Amino acid sequence: MSKTFTHLDKAGNPSMVDVGEKAVTRRLARARSIVVLGEEIMDQLEREEIHTKKGPVFQTAIIAGVMGAKKTGELIPLCHPLGLDNCQVEIHVNDKREVVIDCTASLSGKTGVEMEALTGATIAALTVYDMCKAFSHDIVIKETKLMEKKGGKRDFIREE
8 A cells, every 4th residue: 555645636736635435434533732831830720720811721722622623624724624523622630740632523424533633632722822821931832643543544543
């Protein structure tokens, strides 16, 4: 099986993938973003959810992540607009005192939802940054990565 870039036509021009002949299958993807907020903000978070003038940080980031996932087809060129069956964003603090954001998107369709999960996790991370920057600009969105994908040609799972 030779690997090729799917979003290029035979002449090398950008092209949307034609999924018209593909079968509808159950698709799921989970992506993760990690945000490092720094000691000052984490000390505040350990006491209680941070509430800013814009609202509670994590709750607002969850809503933003779902909204971002739903708009993926509008944000990323050549990405199919998809009607998600479900999208869940979960946020927790790990033992390294990092904010871990997981976005899981699913649908029954002809194309995968990994871009939706990645977009949802990223938008949630950017929202955490936006809402915490008044405390400090020493915030790092450390990474965003696909953790798992099911359905389509092949499944993928990343060890945690």
